[in-house]
Amino acid sequence: xxxxxxxxxxxxxxxxxxxxxxxxxxxxxxxxxxxxxxxxxxxxxxxxxxxxxxxxxxxxxxxxxxxxxxxxxxxxxxxxxxxxxxxxxxxxxxxxxxxxxxxxxxxxxxxxxxxxxxxxxxxxxxxxxxxxxxxxxxxxxxxxxxxxxxxxxxxxxxxxxxxxxxxxxxxxxxxxxxxxxxxxxxxxxxxxxxxxxxxxxxxxxxxxxxxxxxxxxxxxxxxxxxxxxxxxxxxxxxxxxxxxxxxxxxxxxxxxxxxxxxxxxxxxxxxxxxxxxxxxxxxxxxxxxxxxxxxxxxxxxxxxxxxxxxxxxxxxxxxxxxxxxxxxxxxxxxxxxxxxxxxxxxxxxxxxxxxxxxxxxxxxxxxxxx
Amino acid sequence: xxxxxxxxxxxxxxxxxxxxxxxxxxxxxxxxxxxxxxxxxxxxxxxxxxxxxxxxxxxxxxxxxxxxxxxxxxxxxxxxxxxxxxxxxxxxxxxxxxxxxxxxxxxxxxxxxxxxxxxxxxxxxxxxxxxxxxxxxxxxxxxxxxxxxxxxxxxxxxxxxxxxxxxxxxxxxxxxxxxxxxxxxxxxxxxxxxxxxxxxxxxxxxxxxxxxxxxxxxxxxxxxxxxxxxxxxxxxxxxxxxxxxxxxxxxxxxxxxxxxxxxxxxxxxxxxxxxxxxxxxxxxxxxxxxxxxxxxxxxxxxxxxxxxxxxxxxxxxxxxxxxxxxxxxxxxxxxxxxxxxxxxxxxxxxxxxxxxxxxxxxxxxxxxxxxxxxxxxxxxxxxxxxxxxxxxxxxxxxxxxxxxxxxxxxxxxxxxxxxxxxxxxxxxxxxxxxxxxxxxxxxxxxxxxxxxxxxxxxxxxxxxxxxxxxxxxxxxxxxxxxx
Numbered sequence: 001x002x003x004x005x006x007x008x009x010x011x012x013x014x015x016x017x018x019x020x021x022x023x024x025x026x027x028x029x030x031x032x033x034x035x036x037x038x039x040x041x042x043x044x045x046x047x048x049x050x051x052x053x054x055x056x057x058x059x060x061x062x063x064x065x066x067x068x069x070x071x072x073x074x075x076x077x078x079x080x081x082x083x084x085x086x087x088x089x090x091x092x093x094x095x096x097x098x099x100x101x102x103x104x105x106x107x108x109x110x111x112x113x114x115x116x117x118x119x120x121x122x123x124x125x126x127x128x129x130x131x132x133x134x135x136x137x138x139x140x141x142x143x144x145x146x147x148x149x150x151x152x153x154x155x156x157x158x159x160x161x162x163x164x165x166x167x168x169x170x171x172x173x174x175x176x177x178x179x180x181x182x183x184x185x186x187x188x189x190x191x192x193x194x195x196x197x198x199x200x201x202x203x204x205x206x207x208x209x210x211x212x213x214x215x216x217x218x219x220x221x222x223x224x225x226x227x228x229x230x231x232x233x234x235x236x237x238x239x240x241x242x243x244x245x246x247x248x249x250x251x252x253x254x255x256x257x258x259x260x261x262x263x264x265x266x267x268x269x270x271x272x273x274x275x276x277x278x279x280x281x282x283x284x285x286x287x288x289x290x291x292x293x294x295x296x297x298x299x300x301x302x303x304x305x306x307x308x309x310x311x312x313x314x315x316x317x318x319x320x321x322x323x324x325x326x327x328x329x330x331x332x333x334x335x336x337x338x339x340x341x342x343x344x345x346x347x348x349x350x351x352x353x354x355x356x357x358x359x360x361x362x363x364x365x366x367x368x369x370x
Numbered sequence: 371x372x373x374x375x376x377x378x379x380x381x382x383x384x385x386x387x388x389x390x391x392x393x394x395x396x397x398x399x400x401x402x403x404x405x406x407x408x409x410x411x412x413x414x415x416x417x418x419x420x421x422x423x424x425x426x427x428x429x430x431x432x433x434x435x436x437x438x439x440x441x442x443x444x445x446x447x448x449x450x451x452x453x454x455x456x457x458x459x460x461x462x463x464x465x466x467x468x469x470x471x472x473x474x475x476x477x478x479x480x481x482x483x484x485x486x487x488x489x490x491x492x493x494x495x496x497x498x499x500x501x502x503x504x505x506x507x508x509x510x511x512x513x514x515x516x517x518x519x520x521x522x523x524x525x526x527x528x529x530x531x532x533x534x535x536x537x538x539x540x541x542x543x544x545x546x547x548x549x550x551x552x553x554x555x556x557x558x559x560x561x562x563x564x565x566x567x568x569x570x571x572x573x574x575x576x577x578x579x580x581x582x583x584x585x586x587x588x589x590x591x592x593x594x595x596x597x598x599x600x601x602x603x604x605x606x607x608x609x610x611x612x613x614x615x616x617x618x619x620x621x622x623x624x625x626x627x628x629x630x631x632x633x634x635x636x637x638x639x640x641x642x643x644x645x646x647x648x649x650x651x652x653x654x655x656x657x658x659x660x661x662x663x664x665x666x667x668x669x670x671x672x673x674x675x676x677x678x679x680x681x682x683x684x685x686x687x688x689x690x691x692x693x694x695x696x697x698x699x700x701x702x703x704x705x706x707x708x709x710x711x712x713x714x715x716x717x718x719x720x721x722x723x724x725x726x727x728x729x730x731x732x733x734x735x736x737x738x739x740x741x742x743x744x745x746x747x748x749x750x751x752x753x754x755x756x757x758x759x760x761x762x763x764x765x766x767x768x769x770x771x772x773x774x775x776x777x778x779x780x781x782x783x784x785x786x787x788x789x790x791x792x793x794x795x796x797x798x799x800x801x802x803x804x805x806x807x808x809x810x811x812x813x814x815x816x817x818x819x820x821x822x823x824x825x826x827x828x829x830x831x832x833x834x835x836x837x838x839x840x841x842x843x844x845x846x847x848x849x850x851x852x853x
Contacts, residue, residue: 075474075476076451076469076471076476077451077452077469077471077476090754090755090756091756093754100476101474101475101476102471102472102474102475102476103474103475103476104474121442122442124442151474152473152474165474166474166475166476167474167475167476168475168476168477168478169441169442169475169476169477169478170477170478170480171464171478171480174442176475204495206471276452278451278452278494278495279494330639331639331640331643332640335756335758336723336755336756336757337640337641338759339757339758339759339761339762340640340641340644340723340726340762341640341643341644342759342762342763343644343727343759343762343763344643344644344645344647344648345647346763347647347648347651347785347786347787348647348648348650348651348786350787356763360759360760360763363759364759364760367758367759
């Protein structure tokens with residue numbers, strides 16, 4: 001059962017051959033609250049995109065609620081190498097996703113509530129949406145000191161950030177989404193969102209503004225994600241004046257949402273997650289047997305566009321350096337791919353042992369920045 | 371008003387005048403329509419209007435300056451983050467032009483006009499002001515100036531073929547001939563999925579709808595070609611469909627399937643490039659192959675005895691650690707194929723990116739269990755795409771367990787600068803005769819070696835393989851020679 005509703009008749013009427021979620025919404029009513037049954041970050045981002053692209057939002061408001069298993073989500077124009085600790089994420093198996101809206105980097109886990117407010121472009125009003133959230137929290141706990149700022153954050157006790165915002169405006173519709181920290185793993189959050197390479201990277205990508213954070217459950221243990229989501233749903237219904245129950249949707253259901261599979265796949269590709277990084281350059285150095293070697297790279301669309309090694313004369317034969325540089329040019333700025341290119345390089349160029357060793361160490365220096 | 375002006379020109383001119391006006395209204399897009407007159411100024415001199423259509427653009431169309439419209443929330447400036455078009459690209463109304471960002475909001479700007487991009491006003495990361503021009507679009511001549519306000523419309527159609535998009539409350543777009551086809555087949559236009567531009571329903575859409583409903587591929591309908599209606603509002607004299615022939619069952623005509631797949635040329639890059647380079651280098655090595663059959667019945671027994679012990683140490687024991695270790699012993703005892711002291715035995719691994727060959731370092735110093743632990747570590751890293759440079763380099767010999775996927779014999783390619791490689795086929799239970807002449811069940815695996823004939827000759831390979839095989843067939847003899 002993908003759609004859970006009290007009224008089964010509504011479902012059977014709607015499940016005709018050409019029925020989709022849009023027709024279903026029309027039968028349900030004007031404004032709707034949806035909850036996603038999945039905790040997959042890419043699936044939930046694809047669900048957001050699908051609703052934005054295919055649902056008629058001119059006279060309708062939709063609220064989408066979901067939670068995700070641990071993941072890091074960067075904004076549309078951000079640089080993941082600058083924003084998060086990619087080696088740590090790889091070791092822990094935490095996926096990286098890039099969303100289509102702007103804004104900064106967030107860490108998601110099931111203690112973090114995600115809310116997306118869909119409206120027509122004309123009715124786009126972020127302050128109104130945030131007021132729904134703060135009012136919902138104040139309904140639950142009247143003494144709670146939560147307020148939204150003019151940077152569209154929500155602060156707890158005037159100091160701790162518990163919610164960040166991002167938005168996407170299309171031709172006719174818009175969505176504003178934000179997070180809410182209820183019971184997130186704070187130590188994991190801070191270690192994953194700290195990049196070791198921010199000094200060596202120069203870029204114009206949107207930087208994140210780090211702030212001290214706190215969980216709602218830290219101040220009141222009864223404020224868990226389920227309680228808070230319920231409160232937000234009721235406040236939203238009050239604000240927009242409707243009473244339809246919350247619908248749960250499975251974002252992998254292709255026949256209900258034609259095109260959603262492709263949207264999910266598109267969000268998973270390397271070209272989208274890493275390749276959409278605005279142009280940046282890396283300047284670092286590596287010490288090999290007490291010799292300092294400088295490395296300068298320009299990365300465009302996630303691929304190495306320029307690769308320069310600075311080394312003292314005679315440290316490496318020039319042809320080998322040129323051969324290595326041409327191997328690196330055009331390759332992805334990705335440790336996996338670089339390791340494979342290095343092994344192929346060493347195999348196909350018969351190198352003396354010491355030269356092979358130097359190239360190896362050089363490469364490790366490059367990989368450490370990726 | 372036309373009624374007031376008396377036209378004194380020839381009748382032919384009069385007719386063309388009227389039909390040309392109707393054409394302009396009826397046709398959806400008049401391609402190079404430089405009509406030689408303006409609607410409200412009639413020239414009375416005949417001979418001027420000979421040609422109504424030109425086949426080429428004699429002059430450029432008007433350049434429309436597309437200004438950055440209001441984003442909302444009182445925002446006055448945005449940063450241009452990405453261009454989706456460049457100068458010279460053809461765009462249609464509602465195509466995406468660029469992505470701008472303002473204060474945590476990412477906005478997709480779509481085109482207001484159809485035409486060709488002639489100028490981009492900003493570079494990436496520059497600040498654009500609301501109300502100032504963003505791009506110049508050369509629209510087609512004769513087009514009416516686009517609306518100043520963004521047109522509010524239902525969301526765009528999906529590009530996917532079988533969209534189930536309903537056309538809500540809008541007048542469905544279809545030519546009269548298509549409408550006729552629909553009425554004749556009792557089809558409601560609102561139920562048909564439109565694939566034409568702007569939600570226009572085409573003849574193919576009706577046919578597809580019918581096919582879906584009846585579940586059959588229909589013979590090509592004997593209809594006339596769909597044409598814009600003639601200017602004179604004549605009653606259609608000829609019926610749209612000629613009478614179907616007499617009662618005999620017509621032979622089914624399957625329309626010739628049109629294969630729309632296209633060949634794709636992709637540049638070789640990344641992993642693929644590495645593979646191409648390695649294999650091209652391998653081609654220089656003169657390979658010779660040598661295959662044999664190994665009876666692993668005893669080894670199977672040994673492994674099942676050791677399984678419990680290994681699992682109590684937290685490790686699942688496979689056959690590979692045995693294959694690797696015994697290979698190493700054979701080296702020492704008889705055949706010194708490589709001068710290298712370190713025996714780093716590689717394992718060919720099939721990953722989502724393709725073939726990777728990480729190696730276990732210094733097999734000569736490791737016990738079978740330690741090799742198993744190391745293999746496990748490499749397999750986990752390989753599966754999650756985290757094999758490092760040191761794991762992938764330094765191999766001196768490779769084993770490929772292609773049999774775990776399938777196959778018996780193979781002809782593996784040596785990975786330079788190594789001198790030999792072995793491919794292990796799958797283990798099968800087969801009937802064999804034992805030394806007493808009884809028929810027994812045996813666990814048989816085939817091994818295929820390839821070696822560099824510049825360095826190794828057939829006899830050497832044979833002796834090495836025999837030695838390796840004898841250890842595997844009599845694992846107890848390992849005990850004598852294990853170091």
